[in-house]
Amino acid sequence: MKHIQETKIKNCPITGQPMDAVFSAxxxxxxDVQYYYSEQSGILQTEQTYWLDEAYTGAIAATDTxxxxxxxxHLLRSLPLLNVLVEKQARLQDVxxxxxxxxxxxxxxxxxxxxxxxYCQNLFAGGFEPDDNFSASLLFAFEVFEHIEDPLTFLQxxxxxxxxxxxxxxxQTFNNTIPDKDWWYSTGQHITFYQPxxxxxxxxxxxxxYFPLGSGFHLFTDQRISKLQQTIFSSRVLSTLQALYLIVKxxxxxxxxxxxxxxxxxxxxx
Numbered sequence: 577m578k579h580i581q582e583t584k585i586k587n588c589p590i591t592g593q594p595m596d597a598v599f600s601a602x603x604x605x606x607x608d609v610q611y612y613y614s615e616q617s618g619i620l621q622t623e624q625t626y627w628l629d630e631a632y633t634g635a636i637a638a639t640d641t642x643x644x645x646x647x648x649x650h651l652l653r654s655l656p657l658l659n660v661l662v663e664k665q666a667r668l669q670d671v672x673x674x675x676x677x678x679x680x681x682x683x684x685x686x687x688x689x690x691x692x693x694x695y696c697q698n699l700f701a702g703g704f705e706p707d708d709n710f711s712a713s714l715l716f717a718f719e720v721f722e723h724i725e726d727p728l729t730f731l732q733x734x735x736x737x738x739x740x741x742x743x744x745x746x747x748q749t750f751n752n753t754i755p756d757k758d759w760w761y762s763t764g765q766h767i768t769f770y771q772p773x774x775x776x777x778x779x780x781x782x783x784x785x786y787f788p789l790g791s792g793f794h795l796f797t798d799q800r801i802s803k804l805q806q807t808i809f810s811s812r813v814l815s816t817l818q819a820l821y822l823i824v825k826x827x828x829x830x831x832x833x834x835x836x837x838x839x840x841x842x843x844x845x846x
Contacts, residue, residue, distance in 0.1 A: 588614035603764040618771035631764030647678045655819040666713035672720035676701035686829030711739040721747040722766040741798040
């Protein structure tokens with residue numbers, strides 16, 4: 577099915593400059609979608625979306641059999657960062673929390689973490705969503721950046737909304753050469769793709785630092801981290817070992833039973 581656009585011009589959501597049409601691909605097995613590239617910012621993006629309601633019929637794609645494994649990886653990669661960037665009692669916010677799997681894991685590890693996702697029901701951390709005046713010390717955006725059309729506004733709005741300028745992000749990036757069509761395009765939910773220099777530009781426009789941490793892991797923050805810390809955070813082996821140590825060390829801080837008691841009281845109070 578070919579969708580006819582009124583215009584073939586698309587501007588970069590970061591620089592505002594015209595982008596180049598580079599290829600087209602079929603999404604959801606029926607829509608031929610044009611992809612655009614900005615040489616200036618390095619961002620790759622689909623044409624104006626019209627298929628997202630259909631793509632999000634099931635918020636988590638049926639083919640995503642690795643969701644639990646990736647959530648565990650996100651936990652293990654994040655814990656060493658949290659140990660450096662925030663206090664133990666700090667409030668943390670996931671701005672694309674999905675089913676709440678990862679938030680449940682963070683709370684089980686002792687962190688006061690909350691979840692929000694406008695497309696998905698919070699099944700595993702229900703009752704721990706932010707209120708209107710919520711502020712946080714650190715934000716998560718795991719597997720979110722691929723889904724947003726305007727990443728610059730996304731960062732600006734979330735930094736302002738939660739009074740926070742630190743965000744841990746996971747998204748696969750490419751370098752210089754645009755990936756083949758069998759990359760991460762086909763679900764219909766992924767519409768924006770980045771290079772490390774794209775993310776660095778986003779950080780610059782938000783007056784913060786960008787640290788690439790390897791394996792699709794990234795950090796935006798107004799705090800400085802040392803070269804040694806960056807090396808540890810970028811190593812899957814070293815960060816996993818430190819994370820396991822922290823899980824054992826902090827086991828008495830777990831909110832598992834406390835959260836259960838809290839939810840029972842809320843249910844009884846109606």
